[in-house]
Amino acid sequence: GNHQGYPWLPSCTMGKSKDPEKVKEKKAKLKDKPDGGGKPKDIPDGDGHEEEPSKKIRLVSPIAHPLASKKLAKKALKTIKKAADVKGGIRRGVKEVVKAIKKHEAGREPSLCIIAGDISPIDVISHVPIFCEEKGVPYVYVPSKEELGLASQTKRPTSIVLVSCVGDYKEAFDELKAEMSAIQFKN
Numbered sequence: 001g002n003h004q005g006y007p008w009l010p011s012c013t014m015g016k017s018k019d020p021e022k023v024k025e026k027k028a029k030l031k032d033k034p035d036g037g038g039k040p041k042d043i044p045d046g047d048g049h050e051e052e053p054s055k056k057i058r059l060v061s062p063i064a065h066p067l068a069s070k071k072l073a074k075k076a077l078k079t080i081k082k083a084a085d086v087k088g089g090i091r092r093g094v095k096e097v098v099k100a101i102k103k104h105e106a107g108r109e110p111s112l113c114i115i116a117g118d119i120s121p122i123d124v125i126s127h128v129p130i131f132c133e134e135k136g137v138p139y140v141y142v143p144s145k146e147e148l149g150l151a152s153q154t155k156r157p158t159s160i161v162l163v164s165c166v167g168d169y170k171e172a173f174d175e176l177k178a179e180m181s182a183i184q185f186k187n
Contacts, residue, residue: 063126064117064141066183073142075179076114077151079163079172084153086167092152094125097162101131110165111137112177116145119159128160137162138180 060067068076083089091100097113113132119125132139142148145157152161165173 060117060143061122063122066140067117068140068142072179075176076140076142077147079169079176080114080151080161082169082172083163083167088166089164090152091162092154092158094128094160097160098128098131100162101135101137110177112163112180113137113139113160114148114163115139115141115160116148116158117141117143118145125159138177138184140180
């Protein structure tokens with residue numbers, strides 16, 4: 001190796017870039033593959049029919065209660081999308097949401113808490129519903145952290161989002177709040 005004074009150490013390529021031509025060739029080969037670039041193919045079930053990748057069964061935590069119906073989840077994600085365009089419309093991530101709830105920010109303007117039900121370990125967010133109940137903030141679980149992340153306009157999956165009514169989406173917000181409150185207190 002080329003380690004001044006340490007001949008017994010093997011030479012290392014860490015930190016050095018790969019040959020750009022080889023990288024381009026690899027990417028081109030992946031694009032040409034008929035299966036969509038190295039992604040696993042759908043495994044056919046016993047009938048010979050292939051499952052659609054969008055209809056995968058999510059592993060939702062048993063404490064994810066109240067869990068939003070498909071219709072309510074879709075409405076919640078649409079409202080998050082609208083709120084994400086407005087400055088101060090959403091808070092995302094456990095730390096930010098808990099801080100906002102603790103500082104009574106949630107009490108100043110109406111807020112809703114949307115939590116992903118497929119977080120692992122669930123202990124990361126298990127204390128948030130208690131805060132929400134103490135402060136009177138309606139909350140609901142949605143099945144997917146990936147969809148929650150996309151709706152809040154980030155590439156990363158998001159475990160929790162706090163939506164505040166500060167923009168021109170008040171009608172959608174009020175409708176969502178009414179439905180969330182109804183299912184939260186029904187159960």
